[in-house]
Amino acid sequence: MFSVIENIVEAVQVINCDGIVTLWNQQAEKLFDIKADDIIGKQLSDFFADDLLLEVVKTGQSYSFIPTELEDGSFAIRSAVPVFLPEGQMVGAVCTTQNISYYQKLMDELEKANSKVLTLRKAIANREEDHGGFYTINRKTRLVLEQAKKVAKTNATVLIQGESGTGKELMAHVLYENSDRADKPFIEVNCSAIPETLFESEMFGYESGAFTGAQKYGKVGKFELAQGGTIFLDEVGELPLDMQAKLLRVLQEKRFYRVGGTTSINCDVRVIAATNQELLGLVEAGKFRDDLFYRLNVVNLLIPPLRERQDDILGLTNRFLRELALAYNRDITGMDEEFIEILTNFYWPGNVRQLHNLLERIVILTDHKVMTRESIEEVGVLDLLLSSSDNDTVGREVASIITSTGENISTSLDEIVLQREREVIIKALEKCRNNKAQTAKMLGIPRSTLYYKLKTLDIIC
Secondary structure, X not given: OHHHHHHOOOEEEEEEOOOEEEEEOHHHHHHHOOOHXXXXXXXXXXXXXXXXXXXXXXXXXOEEEEEEEOOOOOEEEEEXXXXXXXXXXXXXXXXXXXXXXXXXHHHHHHHHHHHHHHHHHHHHHHHHHOOOOOOOOOHHHHHHHHHHHHHHOOOOOEEEEOOOOOOHHHHHHHHHHOOOOOOOOEEEEEHHHOOHHHHHHHHHOEOOOOOOOOOOOOXXXXXXXXOOOEEEEEOHHHOOHHHHHHHHHHHHHOEEOOEOOOOOEEOOOEEEEEEOOXXXXXXXXXXXXXXXXXXXXXXXXXXXXXXXXXXXXXXXXXXXXXXXXXXXXXXXXXXXXXHHHHHHHOOOOOHHHHHHHHHHHHHHHOOOOEEOHHHHHHOOOHHHHHHOOOHHHHHHXXXXXXXXXXXXXXXXXXXXXXXXXXXXXXXXXXXXXXXXXXXXHHHOOOHHHHHHHHHHOOOOO
């Protein structure tokens, strides 16, 4: 019997009617951190003044499943009963104690998981309310979204234009998800990433043995994969002229041939194209076919840059922080006025993508529950954000240019925007010691976009 008591998982304690400890097993030693030799034969009250066992011998009552917090902060369940002789005389009491800290931890984790699920459901609901993730309260951008939802129900080709990072891909998804083809394939193609020699085979597929190295049974192209659905041609302005001609032929004839094939394939595909370049300017420069431009430009959706929708920054920041807190298991409760003021006043050359990247860096690298100026400073970009956030200075520059030159407001703003963008990029390059990869990362823009801006803004480094 003694062997059984010593090997059960519960701590067992026994006292007599005088409160003297008569049994204290190995689990009791571990749980209460008191050796049996140090407590057996002594008053339990000398160690635990108000212990449950003392209450049992005093009242003769039994107690079951009493939750208890031990001195080390762990949790336990205790049950204690009086011990009687056959003739009914009480001779003492016995108590069993089971440490439930492990189960308590599991329950806490489950509660946290349930809380995350609820938060995620709210985030999903908010995402649905903010047009599939394209959050905006800005009047101009909401107008673009309303136009997108109208054209989504048609099969019209759509050209989405906007700077890098403004959300052209999200807009394409808005079009797709609100279309009658939403249950059909959505195939994304980055036109700038396809080598010129592989363009035709990637887009239209090839037959078996069409060329050396071809797969044995041929390959299905992007247009064929999108059959009945939608194809999204991102960075369409990067296409070389001969590729443009091949794409135009498919858009005009609604059919194509696989490389090495002799049978035409009908093409029932809705086309959405996007670019961060001014296509009409490329047409005038002879770098983009005018017939392809007009074929793609049936409906044009121009997404404003973030600097023109500053009223969206607060909402975007709130949404991104919620999503990032979930993704990185962080407890973020809010942000102070100075934090949002710094973000609102910044120029954001990398647009929404840059804002998201900065917030992600802050969430990963700082421990703040409330986002503050220090949160930005700790990730090393406060000087950069403040260097281009003086709206009063911009206003004075605008007034100065209009007064001195008589130019219209849009031209003046364009000049200032380009000058500001140039200044920000130069400062970032200086901070990163002309390391272009680090500079692109700091600005939150792709390296290819940085190279493009270096060229167009005539920045030498």
